Amino acid sequence: MFLNLNKTMIGFIICIAVIGMMLGCEQFLPDKYDEVTNTPSQLDDSACSILSDTTAVATEITPSLLVNLAGAAATDTDPATINQIFDTQIASIAVLEAKTLLHVVPPSGADTSFAVYQHTGGAATVYFFITWEFTPDNIDEFVEVDLIQRDAKYKTQKLTVPIESVSSCTEHVVFESTGWEDIVPRVRTRCGFAVEQGTYLVRFIVSEPEQLTSFNTALLVE
Numbered sequence: 001m002f003l004n005l006n007k008t009m010i011g012f013i014i015c016i017a018v019i020g021m022m023l024g025c026e027q028f029l030p031d032k033y034d035e036v037t038n039t040p041s042q043l044d045d046s047a048c049s050i051l052s053d054t055t056a057v058a059t060e061i062t063p064s065l066l067v068n069l070a071g072a073a074a075t076d077t078d079p080a081t082i083n084q085i086f087d088t089q090i091a092s093i094a095v096l097e098a099k100t101l102l103h104v105v106p107p108s109g110a111d112t113s114f115a116v117y118q119h120t121g122g123a124a125t126v127y128f129f130i131t132w133e134f135t136p137d138n139i140d141e142f143v144e145v146d147l148i149q150r151d152a153k154y155k156t157q158k159l160t161v162p163i164e165s166v167s168s169c170t171e172h173v174v175f176e177s178t179g180w181e182d183i184v185p186r187v188r189t190r191c192g193f194a195v196e197q198g199t200y201l202v203r204f205i206v207s208e209p210e211q212l213t214s215f216n217t218a219l220l221v222e
Contacts, residue, residue, distance in 0.1 A: 025189050048129075
């Protein structure tokens with residue numbers, strides 16, 4: 001009976017873990033990452049090249065508007081406020097360009113920042129790949145991404161790829177101050193959204209704004 005109970009509990013834990021990986025943006029943290037030899041997709045390979053290019057000049061996005069939303073809860077944005085943004089402020093918000101390295105600097109102390117994505121083509125999937133310069137204080141942080149439509153509805157995130165798909169995009173990190181050393185995935189967040197032609201509000205949410213004050217993102221369309 002004890003053996004059967006253990007098997008039941010193990011099965012339950014595995015199910016919970018699988019469900020957890022299917023929800024939301026895929027976040028690749030050092031403590032759950034093992035390097036796996038695998039051929040990345042062309043999309044992931046392109047994103048890695050953009051994020052790893054130390055010679056690229058990043059387009060800096062420092063939102064000066066929407067400070068009234070900067071402290072909003074990650075799961076709650078007033079639809080009326082979103083409508084007002086689209087009606088009066090959308091033209092003043094920084095625009096994200098595909099295949100470009102973008103450096104996002106949230107307002108000081110805020111966990112939330114905003115940008116705009118304008119999709120001019122037909123139906124497609126837009127992907128956000130996020131990384132940053134790792135330090136002992138931010139190595140375990142993460143960034144969430146929301147894509148908001150004109151009617152204040154949120155686009156549903158598509159299932160992200162398995163962690164093995166970014167196994168070739170890694171960085172050897174050494175923290176001399178703590179003696180910590182490991183090979184970690186450079187891509188820390190990967191989100192995909194199905195889009196149609198139109199203008200979207202992009203919301204970035206940082207887990208700990210005091211530890212992670214800026215990050216880089218590559219936006220690719222497939």
